[in-house]
Amino acid sequence: EPEVTQTPSHQVTQMGQEVILRCVPISNHLYFYWYRQILGQKVEFLVSFYNNEISEKSEIFDDQFSVERPDGSNFTLKIRSTKLEDSAMYFCGVRGAYNEQFFGPGTRLTVL
Amino acid sequence: AQTVTQSQPEMSVQEAETVTLSCTYDTSESDYYLFWYKQPPSRQMILVIRQEAYKQQNATENRFSVNFQKAAKSFSLKISDSQLGDAAMYFCAYYVDDKIIFGKGTRLHILP
Numbered sequence: 001e002p003e004v005t006q007t008p009s010h011q012v013t014q015m016g017q018e019v020i021l022r023c024v025p026i027s028n029h030l031y032f033y034w035y036r037q038i039l040g041q042k043v044e045f046l047v048s049f050y051n052n053e054i055s056e057k058s059e060i061f062d063d064q065f066s067v068e069r070p071d072g073s074n075f076t077l078k079i080r081s082t083k084l085e086d087s088a089m090y091f092c093g094v095r096g097a098y099n100e101q102f103f104g105p106g107t108r109l110t111v112l
Numbered sequence: 113a114q115t116v117t118q119s120q121p122e123m124s125v126q127e128a129e130t131v132t133l134s135c136t137y138d139t140s141e142s143d144y145y146l147f148w149y150k151q152p153p154s155r156q157m158i159l160v161i162r163q164e165a166y167k168q169q170n171a172t173e174n175r176f177s178v179n180f181q182k183a184a185k186s187f188s189l190k191i192s193d194s195q196l197g198d199a200a201m202y203f204c205a206y207y208v209d210d211k212i213i214f215g216k217g218t219r220l221h222i223l224p
Contacts, residue, residue, distance in 0.1 A: 103157040
């Protein structure tokens with residue numbers, strides 16, 4: 001059973017457009033994460049989120065990125081003005097009991 | 113800075129044989145968590161096994177086991193009785209400061 005689902009599975013957008021990626025936890029989770037993986041490269045941490053606040057963020061997570069959990073359920077990642085280099089697989093994660101993270105199936109973002 | 117190094121970009125193993133994937137990491141922490149994740153062609157990130165640094169006993173999960181050498185900062189993954197479904201990218205990962213740091217991965221091929 002997956003811990004989290006993500007929508008959409010694939011998003012195609014034009015450079016400069018805003019995109020919102022969604023993460024829906026299956027059961028109650030408190031800690032949320034976003035990672036990205038550019039094709040052929042390693043998985044990189046973007047941001048962690050707990051109690052409606054960002055707890056950690058990486059250098060990648062600049063002012064173009066934002067996260068929120070508006071309805072206490074969906075956890076979203078917004079990219080305000082997409083760039084070509086934002087094309088990647090984006091994974092949402094939730095924390096397990098031993099600090100492991102369980103990831104959703106990912107959203108493949110293609111910026112044209 | 114914490115880093116995770118996987119020195120084998122690709123490996124191949126005959127079906128039913130045993131293979132070991134290497135991983136080293138760098139940290140100044142004494143208590144931390146280590147993981148191996150599997151990424152099949154679907155690109156889903158699947159947790160294979162975890163190890164708590166304070167535990168001396170090596171973790172095992174069915175055909176998967178680790179060799180954790182804390183002093184050497186080494187964390188290798190052994191896959192016994194390799195199966196075709198084990199073909200995937202394997203990422204070694206380290207948990208610190210509420211985020212996971214991944215290595216660059218080792219692509220494992222299973223030869224029938």
